[in-house]
Amino acid sequence: MEKKRTEIASLGEFGLIDRLTGGFTVHNPTTVKGPGDDAAVIRIEGASELTLLTSDLLLEGVDFDLSYFPLKHLGYKTVVVGCNDILAMNGLPRQLTLSLGISAKISVEQLDELYEGVRTACEELGVDLAGGDTTASVTGLAIGITVLGSVAPDRIVYRSGAKPNDLICITNDLGAAYMGLHLLEREKRVLHDTANPQPKFEGYEYLLQRQLRPRAPIDVIRSLAEEKILPTSMIDISDGLASDLLQLCKSSGCGARIYLDRLPIAKETYAMAEELHADPVVAALNGGDDNELLFTVPLEDQERIMRMGGAEVIGHITEAGTGAALVTPDGSTIPLKAQGFHGN
Amino acid sequence: MEKKRTEIASLGEFGLIDRLTGGFTVHNPTTVKGPGDDAAVIRIEGASELTLLTSDLLLEGVDFDLSYFPLKHLGYKTVVVGCNDILAMNGLPRQLTLSLGISAKISVEQLDELYEGVRTACEELGVDLAGGDTTASVTGLAIGITVLGSVAPDRIVYRSGAKPNDLICITNDLGAAYMGLHLLEREKRVLHDTANPQPKFEGYEYLLQRQLRPRAPIDVIRSLAEEKILPTSMIDISDGLASDLLQLCKSSGCGARIYLDRLPIAKETYAMAEELHADPVVAALNGGDDNELLFTVPLEDQERIMRMGGAEVIGHITEAGTGAALVTPDGSTIPLKAQGFHGN
Numbered sequence: 001m002e003k004k005r006t007e008i009a010s011l012g013e014f015g016l017i018d019r020l021t022g023g024f025t026v027h028n029p030t031t032v033k034g035p036g037d038d039a040a041v042i043r044i045e046g047a048s049e050l051t052l053l054t055s056d057l058l059l060e061g062v063d064f065d066l067s068y069f070p071l072k073h074l075g076y077k078t079v080v081v082g083c084n085d086i087l088a089m090n091g092l093p094r095q096l097t098l099s100l101g102i103s104a105k106i107s108v109e110q111l112d113e114l115y116e117g118v119r120t121a122c123e124e125l126g127v128d129l130a131g132g133d134t135t136a137s138v139t140g141l142a143i144g145i146t147v148l149g150s151v152a153p154d155r156i157v158y159r160s161g162a163k164p165n166d167l168i169c170i171t172n173d174l175g176a177a178y179m180g181l182h183l184l185e186r187e188k189r190v191l192h193d194t195a196n197p198q199p200k201f202e203g204y205e206y207l208l209q210r211q212l213r214p215r216a217p218i219d220v221i222r223s224l225a226e227e228k229i230l231p232t233s234m235i236d237i238s239d240g241l242a243s244d245l246l247q248l249c250k251s252s253g254c255g256a257r258i259y260l261d262r263l264p265i266a267k268e269t270y271a272m273a274e275e276l277h278a279d280p281v282v283a284a285l286n287g288g289d290d291n292e293l294l295f296t297v298p299l300e301d302q303e304r305i306m307r308m309g310g311a312e313v314i315g316h317i318t319e320a321g322t323g324a325a326l327v328t329p330d331g332s333t334i335p336l337k338a339q340g341f342h343g344n
Numbered sequence: 345m346e347k348k349r350t351e352i353a354s355l356g357e358f359g360l361i362d363r364l365t366g367g368f369t370v371h372n373p374t375t376v377k378g379p380g381d382d383a384a385v386i387r388i389e390g391a392s393e394l395t396l397l398t399s400d401l402l403l404e405g406v407d408f409d410l411s412y413f414p415l416k417h418l419g420y421k422t423v424v425v426g427c428n429d430i431l432a433m434n435g436l437p438r439q440l441t442l443s444l445g446i447s448a449k450i451s452v453e454q455l456d457e458l459y460e461g462v463r464t465a466c467e468e469l470g471v472d473l474a475g476g477d478t479t480a481s482v483t484g485l486a487i488g489i490t491v492l493g494s495v496a497p498d499r500i501v502y503r504s505g506a507k508p509n510d511l512i513c514i515t516n517d518l519g520a521a522y523m524g525l526h527l528l529e530r531e532k533r534v535l536h537d538t539a540n541p542q543p544k545f546e547g548y549e550y551l552l553q554r555q556l557r558p559r560a561p562i563d564v565i566r567s568l569a570e571e572k573i574l575p576t577s578m579i580d581i582s583d584g585l586a587s588d589l590l591q592l593c594k595s596s597g598c599g600a601r602i603y604l605d606r607l608p609i610a611k612e613t614y615a616m617a618e619e620l621h622a623d624p625v626v627a628a629l630n631g632g633d634d635n636e637l638l639f640t641v642p643l644e645d646q647e648r649i650m651r652m653g654g655a656e657v658i659g660h661i662t663e664a665g666t667g668a669a670l671v672t673p674d675g676s677t678i679p680l681k682a683q684g685f686h687g688n
């Protein structure tokens with residue numbers, strides 16, 4: 001008799017994690033919040049701050065392509081990807097560990113480059129490299145990153161706290177990293193048979209930087225603290241705005257309206273979209289790899305958020321049952337759809 | 345001009361980690377101990393206990409072979425491998441995160457099995473699954489495990505505290521997991537072209553259990569606390585006794601003598617070694633995958649250690665400069681040699 005076989009794609013990443021982690025019981029009183037948010041929350045006895053814990057896995061051929069991704073940038077981006085999960089709880093990253101599965105084609109000098117990028121990101125974000133593990137890999141490079149962070153108990157923000165009429169804010173702009181990826185893939189195809197490839201990247205620096213060396217929005221977390229603004233909910237945008245906003249709405253039990261003409265899209269993203277005959281709004285909604293933050297604040301914080309800078313208001317939270325939708329300038333609403341299973 | 349290329353094997357795993365993690369500065373006062381021990385040590389302000397952090401990466405084709413490794417056992421063993429690094433600091437595991445890179449050939453039902461093993465190990469060890477990440481993999485299954493643990497400040501044990509005349513102790517027996525691996529590899533070769541493979545495992549249950557479903561030596565950590573014995577140093581045996589004892593000696597700045605006739609080797613390991621025309625002592629010294637603990641205690645604790653049970657005294661620590669060696673019954677000494685780079 002054939003065993004039942006359910007494809008992972010049929011559940012989606014969030015559905016899969018819910019199913020797999022459902023049957024576990026909690027043994028330690030220090031475990032405040034397990035799976036289901038950007039990071040786990042741990043309350044160590046006597047500690048003045050909560051501890052945050054998050055892990056990510058980045059695999060060659062899925063999350064990065066070493067034929068065009070410089071190892072120094074990969075090291076930097078790995079740290080940013082890990083730390084963003086801590087920022088998304090309104091916390092600050094403190095320690096990290098890096099585990100590497102290293103294929104035989106990688107030399108020590110290449111690992112030096114990877115670690116140079118890790119070191120630069122650690123300096124910028126004030127994080128300490130606290131440990132690591134190396135193992136051989138018979139396939140490609142595999143990178144596991146774990147970040148520990150901290151946050152005061154009265155400053156922690158979950159995905160689940162958004163309320164109707166809250167303002168929806170995002171940091172920086174969207175879709176540029178996705179366009180940068182397309183550009184790199186195009187140059188890779190064009191130059192595939194060239195003996196001495198000279199990729200043409202002039203004028204595309206912004207898109208490449210957003211793909212290869214994204215900055216963590218740590219300044220926004222610091223500004224929120226200085227301005228004494230406490231978001232009601234927050235999530236890391238990595239799967240695309242649509243997917244992550246739907247997740248936030250699900251966790252908070254609410255709907256959302258975001259406005260097409262409020263979506264922050266860089267002029268370089270528009271230009272590249274035109275060149276590729278692609279839709280920049282689709283890139284912004286579903287492109288992924290943005291490494292930004294999506295958060296909500298009470299309506300009364302509107303002025304303070306606008307004065308603070310670093311984040312744009314793109315819409316507002318609505319009652320449960322109203323769904324999450326994009327509102328176009330002519331007033332029609334388009335329901336948001338999540339992406340399928342594609343990692344991170 | 346060709347870039348300089350140094351092969352990773354020429355440095356070894358420990359040399360590699362030293363090189364890569366050397367140039368990092370510490371930014372957070374909470375970071376007590378970074379890379380270089382089984383787990384990082386973090387002192388969170390106000391907390392009564394120290395926090396321990398460790399990460400490992402297990403890759404298909406290197407650390408496990410899915411053609412004979414049941415997923416349930418793999419999930420169980422992954423948790424044990426992670427938790428042993430916490431035990432090796434004399435701590436107890438509290439929370440863990442699991443990151444999976446999942447290839448298309450894996451079904452949801454197979455992941456259910458993997459998580460069933462994870463859940464069983466979590467129950468036995470009192471650990472909470474606190475988070476996870478899933479990503480697609482274009483190659484094999486990749487598993488990242490991170491474990492947080494805790495230990496009282498006056499109970500923490502590093503690799504670096506061994507002193508001359510201290511007794512060298514190990515938990516359980518050595519070499520059986522390695523023999524189990526050989527048995528599985530042999531059956532895989534024999535049955536490669538068989539339509540309906542019926543591997544012959546009768547009588548080999550102990551070796552298979554040691555390879556496929558090793559138990560974490562958590563009882564020994566609890567007994568040491570109950571007996572008020574504080575080891576002077578401790579390390580997880582995963583690369584083989586020789587390699588890990590050398591590492592402990594290097595960290596502690598000392599030498600060691602272990603006695604051939606004291607090495608705990610199970611009768612099943614002897615029998616299998618005879619069948620394979622292999623040396624059971626080599627399996628015990630260099631086989632790897634034992635998932636046991638190596639620790640040292642002051643000479644005056646000898647009686648208490650023997651009364652406690654669960655650990656055998658196999659030798660003693662010697663002065664710096666005397667090297668680490670195996671002493672045979674006829675009194676000759678054989679210097680111990682470390683294994684090369686092979687992960688974990």
